[in-house]
Amino acid sequence: MNRLGRDPMYQQIADALRAQIDVGSLEPGAKLPTEAEMRDKYGVSRETVRKALALLVNEGLIVSARPQGHFVRRRQPMVFRPQAEFRKRPWSPEMDAFVTEYSAEGREPRQEIEVAIVEPPADVAKRLHLESGELVAVRKRVRYLDGEPFNINDSYFPLNLVRDSEIMRPEDIGRGANEVLAELGYRQVRALDELYVRMPTPDETHRLDLGPGTPVAYHIATGHTEEGKPVRVAITILPGDRHVISYERRREIPSEEA
Amino acid sequence: MNRLGRDPMYQQIADALRAQIDVGSLEPGAKLPTEAEMRDKYGVSRETVRKALALLVNEGLIVSARPQGHFVRRRQPMVFRPQAEFRKRPWSPEMDAFVTEYSAEGREPRQEIEVAIVEPPADVAKRLHLESGELVAVRKRVRYLDGEPFNINDSYFPLNLVRDSEIMRPEDIGRGANEVLAELGYRQVRALDELYVRMPTPDETHRLDLGPGTPVAYHIATGHTEEGKPVRVAITILPGDRHVISYERRREIPSEEA
DNA sequence: TTGTAGCCATTGTCCAGTCAATGCGGCCAA
DNA sequence: TTGGCCGCATTGACTGGACAATGGCTACAA
Numbered sequence: 001m002n003r004l005g006r007d008p009m010y011q012q013i014a015d016a017l018r019a020q021i022d023v024g025s026l027e028p029g030a031k032l033p034t035e036a037e038m039r040d041k042y043g044v045s046r047e048t049v050r051k052a053l054a055l056l057v058n059e060g061l062i063v064s065a066r067p068q069g070h071f072v073r074r075r076q077p078m079v080f081r082p083q084a085e086f087r088k089r090p091w092s093p094e095m096d097a098f099v100t101e102y103s104a105e106g107r108e109p110r111q112e113i114e115v116a117i118v119e120p121p122a123d124v125a126k127r128l129h130l131e132s133g134e135l136v137a138v139r140k141r142v143r144y145l146d147g148e149p150f151n152i153n154d155s156y157f158p159l160n161l162v163r164d165s166e167i168m169r170p171e172d173i174g175r176g177a178n179e180v181l182a183e184l185g186y187r188q189v190r191a192l193d194e195l196y197v198r199m200p201t202p203d204e205t206h207r208l209d210l211g212p213g214t215p216v217a218y219h220i221a222t223g224h225t226e227e228g229k230p231v232r233v234a235i236t237i238l239p240g241d242r243h244v245i246s247y248e249r250r251r252e253i254p255s256e257e258a
Numbered sequence: 259m260n261r262l263g264r265d266p267m268y269q270q271i272a273d274a275l276r277a278q279i280d281v282g283s284l285e286p287g288a289k290l291p292t293e294a295e296m297r298d299k300y301g302v303s304r305e306t307v308r309k310a311l312a313l314l315v316n317e318g319l320i321v322s323a324r325p326q327g328h329f330v331r332r333r334q335p336m337v338f339r340p341q342a343e344f345r346k347r348p349w350s351p352e353m354d355a356f357v358t359e360y361s362a363e364g365r366e367p368r369q370e371i372e373v374a375i376v377e378p379p380a381d382v383a384k385r386l387h388l389e390s391g392e393l394v395a396v397r398k399r400v401r402y403l404d405g406e407p408f409n410i411n412d413s414y415f416p417l418n419l420v421r422d423s424e425i426m427r428p429e430d431i432g433r434g435a436n437e438v439l440a441e442l443g444y445r446q447v448r449a450l451d452e453l454y455v456r457m458p459t460p461d462e463t464h465r466l467d468l469g470p471g472t473p474v475a476y477h478i479a480t481g482h483t484e485e486g487k488p489v490r491v492a493i494t495i496l497p498g499d500r501h502v503i504s505y506e507r508r509r510e511i512p513s514e515e516a
Numbered sequence: 517t518t519g520t521a522g523c524c525a526t527t528g529t530c531c532a533g534t535c536a537a538t539g540c541g542g543c544c545a546a
Numbered sequence: 547t548t549g550g551c552c553g554c555a556t557t558g559a560c561t562g563g564a565c566a567a568t569g570g571c572t573a574c575a576a
Contacts, residue, residue: 008529018460034556045531050557058316058470059457067538067556077454086509094450094482192352193505196335197455197475197498199317202273212316215473215498217455224352240455240473247451247505251344266559292526303561308527325526325568519576528567537558546549 009044013052021061021072032062032070060213060241073211077244078104078145080236082193082221085178095248102244110144115170117159124156124233127222135159137168139177142207149208152237161186161231178223178232186231188223195219195245200237208239215240267302271310279319279330290320290328318471318499331469335502336362336403338494340451340479343436353506360502368402373428375417382414382491385480393417395426397435400465407466410495419444419489436481436490444489446481453477453503458495466497473498 007015020026033041038049053070056062064070079102090096120128120136128136141153155177157167166173166180173180178188196218200210210216216237223232238245265273278284291299296307311328314320322328337360348354378386378394386394399411413435415425424431424438431438436446454476458468468474474495481490496503 010529015460036556045533047532048530051529053557064557065539066558067554068540069556082505083507086507092448092450092482093486094448094480094488098450098452187509189509190350190352191507192350192356193507194356195453195475195503195505197473197496197501197503199471199473202276213457215455215457217453217475222352224350228351230352238455243455245453245455247340247453249341249344249449249451251445251447268559294526303563305562306560309559311527322527323569324528325524326570327526517576519574521572521574523572524570526568526570529565531564532562534561535559538556540555541553543552544550546547 009042010048010051010055013038013042013044013049014055017052017056018059018061026072028072028074030072031068032072034069057211058213060211060215063211073241075241077242078102078150080151080219080238080243080245081247082191082219082245083247085176086188086191090248091250092248095246098246104145107145108147110147111172112142112144113170113172114140115168116140120156120233123220124235127220127233128156128158128230130158137162139167139170150242151239152204152207152235154235156233156235157181157231181231186225186229188231189226190224192222192224193219194221197240200239204237208237210239211241217243217245219245267300268306268309268313271296271300271302271307272313275310275314276317276319284330286330286332288330289326290330292327315469316471318469318473321469331499333499335500336360336408338409338477338496338501338503339505340449340477340503341505343434344446344449348506349508350506353504356504362403365403366405368405369430370400370402371428371430372398373426374398378414381478382493385478385491386414386416386488388416395420397425397428408500409497410462410465410493412493414491414493415439415489439489444483444487446489447484448482450480450482451477452479455498458497462495466495468497469499475501475503477503 017026017032026032035046035049035053039046042049053062053064057064061073062070063073079099081099090099116138117135118138120130124136125132125134130136136156137159139155143150143153161184162168162181165184167177181188197215198218200208200214200216204210204216216239219236219238221234222230223234224230275284275290284290293304293307293311297304300307311320311322315322319331320328321331337357339357348357374396375393376396378388382394383390383392388394394414395417397413401408401411419442420426420439423442425435439446455473456476458466458472458474462468462474474497477494477496479492480488481492482488
């Protein structure tokens with residue numbers, strides 16, 4: 001380990017550790033050497049070692065647990081399948097097997113629900129075709145698995161559609177909010193999903209108890225009725241280290257064309 | 259700005275800057291104060307200012323351009339629509355409008371193609387149901403827009419299906435590799451998409467010229483024939499700051515159930 | 517006008533140190 | 547045995563400094 005290979009020292013140290021993690025000589029959950037040990041081993045100052053570690057933390061490869069040391073991160077994703085709301089059972093044997101493989105079997109789910117009437121955020125207002133000043137009902141849910149927060153799901157509905165309905169009550173709706181909306185005469189037949197990948201905001205970091213180096217998927221689904229009226233926008237924040245998002249697709253039947 | 263609000267100083271400084279960016283008083287492209295200016299303004303050492311800036315860089319909010327200073331990052335995502343390969347024209351007017359809004363109009367696309375015969379990575383081998391030792395053909399593509407790398411797309415095919423076919427030639431296939439596969443008797447009718455969100459590997463960072471604080475989506479699509487035989491795995495790496503991924507969904511026709 | 521050498525503001529890298537915070541483990545008392 | 551206190555190893559926060567690297571700008575030369 002020297003300066004001739006002209007990467008900065010902290011890069012070289014990070015690379016060395018990353019290689020050990022990739023190769024498996026440092027397994028998930030394993031403890032890294034302490035900062036002091038690495039300082040002596042590489043002959044640099046502690047701050048330089050810390051910079052190398054900070055790099056890996058930001059890459060999501062390791063976590064620090066003061067004062068125990070640094071550890072290789074463990075991962076165990078669970079499936080998020082947006083299509084499930086329109087189709088409980090997968091079409092294909094492939095998807096069936098996939099969902100089974102990643103199921104959260106044996107883990108204990110829980111959710112907290114909160115309902116409010118608010119002015120919609122700009123992106124929601126736009127997708128619901130609302131004039132400025134029109135209000136929305138929002139059902140905010142935080143979902144937990146084994147006591148750990150797993151994702152945030154906020155569903156927005158135009159207030160004039162759902163006022164006084166079951167949707168306004170902060171309880172679990174067994175048959176689903178979509179079904180309630182359908183009973184009110186607004187059955188969704190199509191949805192448009194958008195997925196953005198970015199680093200979390202500080203608020204998201206806090207609400208989801210995210211470690212540094214954990215990106216999130218920002219999933220925004222807009223549900224439309226047969227007539228094309230948007231009646232629901234659902235925003236889900238999915239921490240990258242706890243989820244796989246999956247879709248199944250099928251080739252169109254030729255007669256499908258306009 | 260003081261220590262009483264017990265967040266560390268570098269957090270407070272980062273928060274102050276983040277607020278200015280959120281509120282828009284620092285617009286995309288704007289130059290931040292220099293480190294020396296902030297050191298004086300907040301009465302801390304330069305290293306502490308740098309730690310605050312490093313935070314924002316890792317959040318993807320700012321970039322540093324030595325020696326010009328730090329700047330608020332610009333974003334301009336384009337649409338990635340996996341369903342396009344089975345369905346050129348969107349179903350719904352909503353998706354149509356969405357694709358139009360984010361189109362890459364006026365920008366100049368280019369791609370580099372490379373073909374090789376390799377042992378498949380473990381995740382590919384598993385999805386193609388290959389025994390260990392079986393080889394695959396891989397078409398590696400890097401797509402550019404206006405000279406900037408935009409995404410990486412590697413498509414894997416079981417070698418025994420595509421040997422000597424057009425797929426092995428490192429040129430653009432106008433009608434698509436899927437069509438060639440169909441002509442060979444392996445028409446894909448279903449696909450299973452998985453999306454993972456994570457920080458890029460150093461290799462991806464290099465190939466896509468990613469700045470720090472840019473997460474990626476790892477999109478892995480497995481195409482199946484009518485009989486359920488997997489014939490293609492496509493892996494796409496999508497930098498989070500340059501893409502929106504979108505899907506459209508439709509409620510099933512009731513008779514669809516098994 | 518064009519090229520170029522060098523100045524310089526700015527960020528990048530690194531050091532050697534101080535003091536604070538944290539949580540585990542062991543010691544001791546009830 | 548149990549419970550609480552405390553020491554200690556370890557990471558976190560921060561300082562004030564040094565020198566390197568970079569790229570734009572200016573002034574001067576061709």
